[in-house]
Amino acid sequence: MTPLRILVLYGGPSVEREVSLVSGEACAEALRSLGHEVELFDFTGDAVALVEALETRPAVVFNALHGRYGEDGCIQGLLDLMRIPYSHSGRLASALAMDKAAAKQVLEAAGLRCPGGAVMARENVLGGDPLPRPYVVKPVCEGSSMGVVIVRHGDNDLPFTHDDWPFGEAVLVEPYIQGRELTVSVMEDHALAVTELRPRQGFYDYTAKYTEGKTDHILPAPVSSRIYEAAMAQAVAAHKALGCRGVSRADFRYDEEQDSEEDNGLYLLEVNTQPGMTPLSLVPEQAAHLGLPFAELVQWMVEQASCD
Template structure:
């Protein structure tokens, strides 16, 4: 009997964004879960570029030597290699597929997707355009609005275009009505996001957001039931069960997402059958509108009978206790099976 060749999987993790630590944790847990009977798996840290001493973004750790912790975490059968080793077509580390576990800039924004396209290596998740659009909250809202999908009212400002007359900004934000959410337009995990209840807090919130991006978005704060819907598939995507999020704070912030006990996830969400179907339909519509593939998570808020899309995340958290894996488990899809599906979808798209 001929032994079936294992699929060589590179789990791309770490990177230089402010979500580096989250990515390393995600990558480690994916490597632990991948079936060794099916896959030859190893980690790739995209921060380990040849000769690179590029500073890791604010909030991501002290310096590039932080990868030493990842090497320790991955000690054993799993290796952590620099990106250069997957480029060489003759390398023993040239993968059949890349499972992207990067978060934030240079991971979710189309950068690494374009790099892998040039190398001709299939990868999990959305392509360059959908990744770039979904990472940019302002562009996401414009695309969704064009397809009739509701999002909270907002205004955006870009430093390079000289939009920074504070009196002008205050007047534009006043039209939305307080409270508002101030966010970097191209950042994930609610990093740099502030809820502003009165005009007096606007200036400080803008400065906080500017630490992460030159483009900011100020959005109407909508109070309601926070929902999220995972979507899987390429040409025939389907929605997972709806998850209701009960944050331990005023809104679903960084601490609510990642701190132990920071939030409660209720699956299935406490919705009527009609609203459950609506949330899933809206999630699918947003997924298709942006041109996503493979996997995404669509965050929605239900308020006053309306459903508003807050964000589309093309690389959602992928630990066993993350939102999409939890919803998949509720649908009878184990974490191992979910990873199998994502790899299969990537190879299917790469043919």
């Protein structure tokens, strides 16, 4: 293995900044352990400073950013212009996957089942229930379950007020799919495993994802081999439909009451093109389950780096 000069982008100005900082530090440490020359760059939103850092021409950029600007095609477009190879998906796949409404259209056209629903104006959601309860409201372009609210029967309040929705004027509203939370990591053309996520309280929101002890990860997921294989196949199909590169992770709801020979009860919720690489993250956990150590996973991601 030839040592490379690698720039790790982390931090970022999005609401997922803290997670990105942990991911970036972990990946930088792994790359250094393999003999690479690694520099960490905390992207705060200053594009001029970022361009200056990139003008040193690193061999590869490891993109450990999450959320807006780092995961939505913006950074990818800049790196494409500068012809610097980078990890994870390219600008089009990144932009598509971050826009949940656009991604849903692509995934459904590929034959994958997603929850129904529609993008609505914030004012319309505030005017009363836009769907029969229970339903879910979420930002169109955020990750890590930021801003996601489940509105259930008996809830007295609307999902947000005029003053506490910082995610723009568009709101994605979907019917709530009952059942179990499953997730599948994909490495280019094959799925790793299926994990069931069991939050100890509430649902699998930002706190449940990134706070130790809040969620049990059941690996492998205790589902039938038919459901296990179907989830893995659908995750790979979603990765390909969006044009993803390197690692992605697909999240599902599995409605056991719907499960039959004709209907497996799986609903694809979303595809994450830059999954977390923290000590609690699912991709490293599934890779380790298959015998792939964290450092080797990160090295593989570097080897997949390219630009469009």
